[in-house]
Amino acid sequence: MLPRLVSSLRLRPSAAPLAAATRCASSGNVDIRVPLNFWAGKRMRSQEKRNKEPVYEPATGRVLCHLEPCGASEVDQAVKDAKSAFGHWSKMSGMERARIMIEAALIIESRREEIAEMEVVNNGKSITEARLDVDSARLCIEYYAGLASTLAGQHVQLPGGSFAYTRREPLGVCVGIGAWNYPFQIATFKAISNSMVFKPSPVTPVTAVMLAEIYAKAGAPEGLFNVVQGGQETGSLLCHHPDVAKVSFTGSVPTGKKIMEMASKGVKPVTLELGGKSPLLIFEDSDLENAVKGALMANFLSQGQVCSNGTRVFVQKHILPEFVEEVVKRTQAIEIGDPLAESTRMGALVSQPHLHRVLEFVEQAKKEGATVLCGGEPFVPSDPKLKGGYYMMPCVLGDCTDKMTCVKEEIFGPVMSVLSFDTEEEVLRRANDTTMGLAAGVFTRDVRRAHRVVEHLKAGSCFINNYNITPVEVPFGGFKMSGIGRENGQVTIEYYSQLKTVFVEMGDVDSLF
Numbered sequence: 001m002l003p004r005l006v007s008s009l010r011l012r013p014s015a016a017p018l019a020a021a022t023r024c025a026s027s028g029n030v031d032i033r034v035p036l037n038f039w040a041g042k043r044m045r046s047q048e049k050r051n052k053e054p055v056y057e058p059a060t061g062r063v064l065c066h067l068e069p070c071g072a073s074e075v076d077q078a079v080k081d082a083k084s085a086f087g088h089w090s091k092m093s094g095m096e097r098a099r100i101m102i103e104a105a106l107i108i109e110s111r112r113e114e115i116a117e118m119e120v121v122n123n124g125k126s127i128t129e130a131r132l133d134v135d136s137a138r139l140c141i142e143y144y145a146g147l148a149s150t151l152a153g154q155h156v157q158l159p160g161g162s163f164a165y166t167r168r169e170p171l172g173v174c175v176g177i178g179a180w181n182y183p184f185q186i187a188t189f190k191a192i193s194n195s196m197v198f199k200p201s202p203v204t205p206v207t208a209v210m211l212a213e214i215y216a217k218a219g220a221p222e223g224l225f226n227v228v229q230g231g232q233e234t235g236s237l238l239c240h241h242p243d244v245a246k247v248s249f250t251g252s253v254p255t256g257k258k259i260m261e262m263a264s265k266g267v268k269p270v271t272l273e274l275g276g277k278s279p280l281l282i283f284e285d286s287d288l289e290n291a292v293k294g295a296l297m298a299n300f301l302s303q304g305q306v307c308s309n310g311t312r313v314f315v316q317k318h319i320l321p322e323f324v325e326e327v328v329k330r331t332q333a334i335e336i337g338d339p340l341a342e343s344t345r346m347g348a349l350v351s352q353p354h355l356h357r358v359l360e361f362v363e364q365a366k367k368e369g370a371t372v373l374c375g376g377e378p379f380v381p382s383d384p385k386l387k388g389g390y391y392m393m394p395c396v397l398g399d400c401t402d403k404m405t406c407v408k409e410e411i412f413g414p415v416m417s418v419l420s421f422d423t424e425e426e427v428l429r430r431a432n433d434t435t436m437g438l439a440a441g442v443f444t445r446d447v448r449r450a451h452r453v454v455e456h457l458k459a460g461s462c463f464i465n466n467y468n469i470t471p472v473e474v475p476f477g478g479f480k481m482s483g484i485g486r487e488n489g490q491v492t493i494e495y496y497s498q499l500k501t502v503f504v505e506m507g508d509v510d511s512l513f
């Protein structure tokens, strides 16, 4: 068992001592005072005096720490370290790199609880979900460790005994810019090869630096994974940096466009994991129990703050009343409250402004004629320490139509819009009527219909008879404005490497001159 990150936390006097407790954190009891940047192999403070911004604990609304944004000098330093690490890392054999990655995965496994708790404290999601996020981060590293020594090119035979071969080569220093909904997982998914400077969302700065410590502890070259904190300005410095080879971004569509524009100045490739407004199609021959469970998984994970959520739930007319009754019953039964409590299934939304935005979407839906079938209001837990937290009751909206704002825009909160349909042709047309294309799902017992429907759905990740399942072996990413490139799966190697072609002449040069 490795030592816990005692230095990273300060527990308030009422809290149990870290080492002695099975549970190190409890909501309202964690203060973070240590630096959250990481380069030169250690946590670093920002060098210059800049405005510090408060970071909140969503479960309680109290200040957790202060963000120290990085400027040009810190970004330069982190990129320099990443460049130096890349020199070492790219010379190592696949087996050597795999050994370090496996070691990192083992450390993550041993610190699972601690990482998950910090994710909860900073993000507000339930501990049950946070543990699964940490597991999928670990599995991702294990998966790419397995692939590290399998990279191979192609041999192409040419006339006269000449031949060509291709080599997969790493890119260099990559920048990762993350969203706040899966802070640790996003950092891990982006750091699968090359060296990286990662900028977390300023809303959730706490756990990416733990990944940096883990890679360092696992024996990675100093500077392989660095963290700089900050918002737009820091992100912009990273995107424009001349020594950066690629930008991998997870976040909203408007920011994704800006990232692409900035990267284009240096002709840098981008991976963009952006937003969605995904459809879930439920046909009348579905197993209703599974369809209802699928709709809940498609809408309420991580307080509805999931890019791939199937928030437009199209239900075939005959089963609509039955479906709605069951979905509402189960939504009302979701336990909301302290995200660190084992029984909680819905914690707090990430911030006060975001909670307001989501509640406003519900108000707008009502004005446009939708019926609130349940939820859609703030939730105030009975525990006094949670009263300042950002909770709401998960919401199901009925009587929705395609033109409503709640059906057109990404809400990014626990709000499901239910629509009805008659025919397969009609629902496909309506499901695809969006500028986004991240995910889609279909529930039916008819295997031919399932594959036919999926073939016509314009989305990068499609689910048949399930939803929001993302095994790391499977590529994930969007069509249309939902993004460019993929994360996870074997194909992602192509997005984080470049192809070199080598031509070998076995005869004489046949010159035209």
Ligand SMILES: NC(=O)c1ccc[n+]([C@@H]2O[C@H](COP(=O)([O-])OP(=O)(O)OC[C@H]3O[C@@H](n4cnc5c(N)ncnc54)[C@H](O)[C@@H]3O)[C@@H](O)[C@H]2O)c1
Binding pocket: 177, 178, 179, 180, 181, 182, 199, 200, 201, 202, 230, 231, 232, 233, 234, 235, 236, 239, 250, 251, 252, 253, 254, 255, 256, 258, 259, 272, 273, 274, 275, 276, 306, 307, 308, 410, 412, 438, 478, 482, 483
């Ligand atoms: N497709 C996916 O895999 C995926 C995963 C998670 C979240 N998302 C999407 O992310 C969005 C929610 O996350 P968010 O609110 O953090 O997104 P956001 O776009 O506001 O911010 C994302 C990141 O970009 C940074 N940033 C903002 N402006 C920038 C600029 N001008 N230059 C450089 N960096 C800048 C932010 O500091 C943050 O780190 C939703 O739309 C959601 O669908 C997508």
Ligand SMILES: C[N+](C)(C)CCCC=O
Binding pocket: 181, 182, 301, 305, 306, 307, 308, 468, 469, 470
């Ligand atoms: C693992 N999930 C739930 C599919 C989340 C993917 C990342 C998008 O927000």
